[in-house]
Amino acid sequence: MKTVIYPGSFDPPTNGHLDIIQRAARVFDKVIVAVLNNPEKNPMFTVAERRKMLEMITKEYANVEIDDFNGLLVDYVREKQVSIVIKGLRAISDFENEMQMALTNRKLAPDIETIFMMTNHKCSFLSSSVVKEVVAFDGCIEGLVPEQIQDYIIEKRNSQRK
Structure with a gap:
């Protein structure tokens, strides 16, 4: 059974993230979406x-x-006994950063492979940072994040303003 780990901050999850999850779920037997807790x-x-x-x-x-x-990430991947990490790419600028991380991970753990998956072109401009900026200025996030979480994101923004 081929399992892959899709790591990220997902702050918040976007339609681009969901695109990668959906496609990875078709290719691999199991997809572990791993939320990074980054204190920085x-x-x-x-x-x-x-x-x-x-x-x-x-x-x-x-x-x-x-x-x-x-x-x-390599410690987490080993803990899960997985050998494949999948990363989504939107543009060439993502590739440079992700390649550096993949090569660092390979140096730390040569047994772990990183696979890059291009996001759907309709999501190529999209990032969690863009969503946070749009929502901060009361912009419409329809089409940027999955419909199921739109209200959740807006409620969070409203609670932070109180």
Whole structure:
């Protein structure tokens, strides 16, 4: 059984993230979507909230599991006894950063492979940062994030304003 780990911050999950999850779920027997708990970042959503949103948008996929991790990705991948990481790419600028990370991971763990998957061209402009900026200025996030979590994101923004 081929299992892949799709790591990321997912703060919040976007339609681009969902595109990669859906396509990976068709290619691999199991997809573990792993939310990184990065204390260096100032996330809009807690790890628990990000997990909840990911569970909401992937509940129809029996072969998708949501998890979270701290520390090095290679340590988490080994802990899960998986040897493949999948990363989504939107543009050439993503490739440069992701290639550097993949090569670093290969240096740390030569037995772990990184596979790059291009996101759907309709999502190529999309990032969690863009979504957070749009929602911060009361813009419409329809079409940017899965419908199931739009209200959740807006409620979070509203609660942060109080």
